[in-house]
Amino acid sequence: MASVYVEELGRHIGTEVLIQGWLYNKRSSGRVRFVLVRDGTGIVQGVVTPDADPRTFELAEALPQEASLRMWGTVRAEPRAPGGVEVAVRRLEPVHIPSTPFPIGLKEHGPGFLMDHRHLWIRMRRQVPLLRIRDAVLWAIRAFFRERGFVATEAPVLVGTAVEGTTTLFPLDYFGAPAYLSQSGQLYLEATCMALGKVYWIGPVFRAEKSKTRRHLTEFWMAEAEQAFLDHEGNLALQEALVRYVVEAVVAERARELGELERDPEALREEVAGPFPRVTYHEAVEVVRKAGVLMEVGDDFGAPAEDALSAHFGRPVFVERFPAAIKPFYMKRDPAHPDLALCADLIAPEGYGEIIGGSQRVDTEEELLAQLREARLPEEPYRWYLDLRRWGSVPHAGFGLGVERTVQWIAGIPHIREAIPFPRTLERLYP
RNA sequence: UCCCCGGUAGCUCAGUUGGCAGAGCAGCCGGCUGUUAACCGGCGGGCCGGAGGUUCGAGUCCUCCCCGGGGAGCCA
Numbered sequence: 001m002a003s004v005y006v007e008e009l010g011r012h013i014g015t016e017v018l019i020q021g022w023l024y025n026k027r028s029s030g031r032v033r034f035v036l037v038r039d040g041t042g043i044v045q046g047v048v049t050p051d052a053d054p055r056t057f058e059l060a061e062a063l064p065q066e067a068s069l070r071m072w073g074t075v076r077a078e079p080r081a082p083g084g085v086e087v088a089v090r091r092l093e094p095v096h097i098p099s100t101p102f103p104i105g106l107k108e109h110g111p112g113f114l115m116d117h118r119h120l121w122i123r124m125r126r127q128v129p130l131l132r133i134r135d136a137v138l139w140a141i142r143a144f145f146r147e148r149g150f151v152a153t154e155a156p157v158l159v160g161t162a163v164e165g166t167t168t169l170f171p172l173d174y175f176g177a178p179a180y181l182s183q184s185g186q187l188y189l190e191a192t193c194m195a196l197g198k199v200y201w202i203g204p205v206f207r208a209e210k211s212k213t214r215r216h217l218t219e220f221w222m223a224e225a226e227q228a229f230l231d232h233e234g235n236l237a238l239q240e241a242l243v244r245y246v247v248e249a250v251v252a253e254r255a256r257e258l259g260e261l262e263r264d265p266e267a268l269r270e271e272v273a274g275p276f277p278r279v280t281y282h283e284a285v286e287v288v289r290k291a292g293v294l295m296e297v298g299d300d301f302g303a304p305a306e307d308a309l310s311a312h313f314g315r316p317v318f319v320e321r322f323p324a325a326i327k328p329f330y331m332k333r334d335p336a337h338p339d340l341a342l343c344a345d346l347i348a349p350e351g352y353g354e355i356i357g358g359s360q361r362v363d364t365e366e367e368l369l370a371q372l373r374e375a376r377l378p379e380e381p382y383r384w385y386l387d388l389r390r391w392g393s394v395p396h397a398g399f400g401l402g403v404e405r406t407v408q409w410i411a412g413i414p415h416i417r418e419a420i421p422f423p424r425t426l427e428r429l430y431p
Numbered sequence: 432u433c434c435c436c437g438g439u440a441g442c443u444c445a446g447u448u449g450g451c452a453g454a455g456c457a458g459c460c461g462g463c464u465g466u467u468a469a470c471c472g473g474c475g476g477g478c479c480g481g482a483g484g485u486u487c488g489a490g491u492c493c494u495c496c497c498c499g500g501g502g503a504g505c506c507a
Contacts, residue, residue: 029470030463049464065457082467101441106468107456108443112499125468168505184507209505210432220507302504345507354507402507427499 001072006042009085012075019044019087020095022123023067025106026060033060035089037071040128042256045081046071046089056092066102066123068095115417119431122421129257130418133250134407140249141202141223141401144242150225151196155185155203161381170208170218181206184400187330187385189226190361193396194388200225202403212426213303214415215353217404219424226398232332232342232360235397236278236318239346239356242401243316244272250410263412271315271349278318281340287312300326307351316355320344329375330368331359332395342397352409358399365389 004017021039028034033048048060063069073087103117104124114121121127145152158174159182170181183205192199202223209216225238251258251265258265279287285297291308295301301309301319309317324333324341331341343359362368368389372379379386407419417423422431 025468027466027469028463029466032464032466034466034469036467045467047465080465080467101458103441103457105442105457108468110443110500112438113442115499205507207506211503211505212500213502213506216506222507300505303502357507400507405507 003070006037006039006044006083008041009044009075009083009087013077013085014075016072016074016090017087019046019071019073021069021071023063023065023069025065026063028061033057035060035063035071035092037069038123038128042083044083044085044087046073046087046092048089048092052089053091056089059092059094060089063092063094064098064101065105067097069093070095111415115423115428116431118422126261127418129254129260130407130411130413131421132257133254133261133411134403134419136250136254137246137403137407137410138202138223140246140253141200141242141403143249144245145200145225148198150198150200150227151192152201153189153192153196153199154201155182155188155192155224157182157204157206161187161385168207168209170206183207184222185224186226186398186400189224189398190330190385190396191388193226193228193398194392194394198225198227198230210426214417215303215405215408217416217420217423217425220416220420221403222400223403224398224400226396228394228396230360230397231395232320232344232397235358235360235399236320236344239344239358239399239401240276240316240318243276243346243356243406246406247272247410258411261411261413263410268410274315276316276318276346277313278320278344280320281322284309284319298323298326301345301347301354303353306347306353309347310349310351310353313347313349315349317347317349318344319347327359329371329377330361332362332367348405348409350409350412352405354402355405355409356399356401358397360395360397363389363393363395365393 001018003020004012006019019037019039021037024036024038024043026035031050035046035048036043037046048057050057070093071087071089072091073089075085075087077084078086104120122131159180169183172179185201185203189199189201200223202221204219205222206219208218247268251269255265282297285295288295288305288308291312293304293308295305320343321334321340322343324339327341327343331343334340334342341359345354346356348355362371365386368386372382404416404419408416413419417425
């Protein structure tokens, strides 16, 4: 008999099926025993009565949590069941019976304990739907870019040049030469977009920031896009379309999982329904100050400032045209205001922080040399990058979207460490 | 790097002005024919993070260290 996944059971009502999975929980009321079996797509309750064979009836009482098993039985509609169906069990067959109790119970645990057992924690309620939502976010990003003719490409993870400041790089020894783990694939995407027109990649990037907050990881995934002949305005339109597309796709494909996380899909939809508000850096500073958060013009937005913006607009909001002095060297200046950069950050609603940073890039060698000098960066490591401005340079723009922050926002979870299977944080490299 | 909170049973925690180490869950044994983190009865389970100090006496007070969590700065 071919096996069936829990998520498909609704199509098999009245027939006998085989389910292969793990024992999530069991309950007993004397002569009626209940086994909750999970298989990655969902959890279903099997009902075992003395009508089943004696071995099966005994197993329903004796199997410990996380025993792996095969379960044969008839699917029936059951209004009391969370998924609407349950299985009248004919036979249980263990695949592996643990000899020691599973460390993670169904009651509360502390974050330290759970993180020590992350490799097992990912099997539990909340973690499974969360990782399924992450999957949907990643597929939606790929689908969006594919529909628009972007070419999926790759940037190296081992690099010899820093994109941003060198203090946040992980250094390593590359056969005796200094090298780093990449903080961003952007510079390389600028090169590939001159070859392929419009490109994107999704990959891991690394920041050696000593950040201990609920929205930081040292290793996280970025979805970065770069398009030739795209200007600042077009860049914002692209980002807005992407974020709306991703939210709509996740709401459509993972409504059940959002429900399991008690995330209201309609509230999410509403947040991305209309055009995203846009404010300039200077307007944003005013909003933040009126909200009572102290900051000076010329400062970057801290977490309290982002939260104030987020609370004020209640939807994703673009903050554009930051002072060039607080932004990286590769951003093009606003021709009307040379002290401002043609850039924007997208701040997620509900205090989830910045999820996108993007800009139009410098497109002449002279400007780039001048801005490298202003940033006190050496010219030599950027020789190849300067080359891009020597042969057929064009206006171009792009952005990077933080995948985990996006998952965190869409899933509505308080801590970013649950938005990736194996988070890397300041004090944690294991498991 | 700085600030705040915490570390007691496998897990989550309580532990009074310093005076015999506790509960719930998990485990084991038993009960219950519809349970939804089921419920009911019983049993076992401790280097109170580590070192030093104060004291007749320290889980409790003091000092230092280690570990975890939250936040700042920085960032997506």
